[in-house]
Amino acid sequence: MKVAFTASGNTLDATMDPRFGRAAGFIVYDTDNDTFEVIDNQQIRNSAQGAGIQAAETIVRLGANCLVTGHCGPNAFRALTAAGVRVYTTQAATVADALEAFRAGALSVMNSADVAGHWS
Amino acid sequence: MILAVASGKGGTGKTTVSVNLARTIGHGVQLLDCDVEEPNAHLFLGGRETGSEIVTIPIPEVDESLCIACGECGRFCRYHAIVTFGSTPLVFSELCHGCGGCAMVCPREAIRETGRRIGVVETRETDGITLIQGRLDIGVAMAPPLIRAVKARLKKETAAILDAPPGTSCPVIAAVRGADFVLLVTEPTPFGLHDLRLAVDMIRELSIPFGVVVNRMGVGDDRVHRFCREQEIPVLLEIPDDRRIAEAYSRGEPIVDALPEYASHFATLLWNIREFRNAGGR
Numbered sequence: 001m002k003v004a005f006t007a008s009g010n011t012l013d014a015t016m017d018p019r020f021g022r023a024a025g026f027i028v029y030d031t032d033n034d035t036f037e038v039i040d041n042q043q044i045r046n047s048a049q050g051a052g053i054q055a056a057e058t059i060v061r062l063g064a065n066c067l068v069t070g071h072c073g074p075n076a077f078r079a080l081t082a083a084g085v086r087v088y089t090t091q092a093a094t095v096a097d098a099l100e101a102f103r104a105g106a107l108s109v110m111n112s113a114d115v116a117g118h119w120s
Numbered sequence: 121m122i123l124a125v126a127s128g129k130g131g132t133g134k135t136t137v138s139v140n141l142a143r144t145i146g147h148g149v150q151l152l153d154c155d156v157e158e159p160n161a162h163l164f165l166g167g168r169e170t171g172s173e174i175v176t177i178p179i180p181e182v183d184e185s186l187c188i189a190c191g192e193c194g195r196f197c198r199y200h201a202i203v204t205f206g207s208t209p210l211v212f213s214e215l216c217h218g219c220g221g222c223a224m225v226c227p228r229e230a231i232r233e234t235g236r237r238i239g240v241v242e243t244r245e246t247d248g249i250t251l252i253q254g255r256l257d258i259g260v261a262m263a264p265p266l267i268r269a270v271k272a273r274l275k276k277e278t279a280a281i282l283d284a285p286p287g288t289s290c291p292v293i294a295a296v297r298g299a300d301f302v303l304l305v306t307e308p309t310p311f312g313l314h315d316l317r318l319a320v321d322m323i324r325e326l327s328i329p330f331g332v333v334v335n336r337m338g339v340g341d342d343r344v345h346r347f348c349r350e351q352e353i354p355v356l357l358e359i360p361d362d363r364r365i366a367e368a369y370s371r372g373e374p375i376v377d378a379l380p381e382y383a384s385h386f387a388t389l390l391w392n393i394r395e396f397r398n399a400g401g402r
Contacts, residue, residue, distance in 0.1 A: 078212075
């Protein structure tokens with residue numbers, strides 16, 4: 001199973017980026033073989049509108065069916081839900097910490113967006 | 121003739137120049153307030169509202185029974201206003217620019233267009249001046265279609281003054297495109313000059329003849345004038361930094377009404393524009 005994390009760097013030690021659509025990048029971790037890939041989100045985060053939707057498209061294209069992030073806005077949440085991606089929120093400091101919490105089943109699934117669009 | 125009043129920097133006096141030009145031309149002139157995010161020309165003219173029309177843009181509506189989830193619509197839309205995840209498309213109407221492309225590329229004709237309200241166009245009559253102003257709904261971030269709706273109500277046969285929004289982005293281009301002449305209002309300050317340069321670049325790109333109005337003469341320095349001289353841009357009017365003008369403005373009174381000694385300035389401006397155009401100036 002592939003899990004996407006919003007990350008501000010390109011290693012598992014990287015701090016979590018609390019934003020989704022305008023995150024610095026994504027780390028998509030494959031729990032089946034313990035590998036991960038890093039995706040830069042520079043282009044999307046700079047778009048005036050629709051960053052959350054485009055980021056959702058990225059996550060889906062990479063085959064992730066879970067997303068772990070800090071917050072999620074309404075458009076992103078709607079797109080992710082339609083695509084069948086489960087969204088988890090965490091306050092974890094690093095991607096490694098968030099991954100550990102995810103594996104331990106300590107994260108709760110979001111049922112709705114928790115911030116307005118363009119919140120940060 | 122359409123005379124557009126624009127500026128790079130906000131707050132330089134676009135509305136002041138627009139309203140006073142309209143008052144100077146007087147009976148039969150049309151004044152178009154295209155600053156639809158914050159229309160304010162009506163504050164200086166009063167008068168009574170004679171009409172209000174709702175403006176909508178077309179947004180897609182998907183017939184799920186016809187949709188085969190091919191994703192063509194989503195691949196076409198550069199604004200990600202319609203997206204598919206292997207299923208019926210999701211529509212994000214606030215991102216839609218109303219181009220209609222998704223409906224055109226749909227192979228199953230599953231998309232039809234429906235209207236989404238973005239604002240109103242209001243018409244007011246006052247002392248022979250017809251004021252047509254757009255008022256964008258709160259929360260809507262799509263000014264150009266409303267600006268085009270304002271301009272669509274313009275009668276070509278009579279003179280029109282067009283008050284544009286500030287800046288150099290899409291709404292300004294939507295406003296000034298098609299104008300016969302553009303007045304760029306600036307102030308003699310470093311900010312005024314910086315944004316004037318941007319505005320000049322934009323107007324040159326659009327190939328519309330233009331000139332400059334320098335407002336608040338007496339503040340700042342002479343760099344705006346030096347720039348205009350170097351670039352061979354005509355300075356068609358200078359308005360002094362007169363406290364009485366600010367006081368009249370704060371009471372919502374046009375300068376030409378409150379301070380009649382300035383009436384000749386605006387008459388001269390119109391005359392200068394005419395002369396400049398007749399001389400084939402660009």
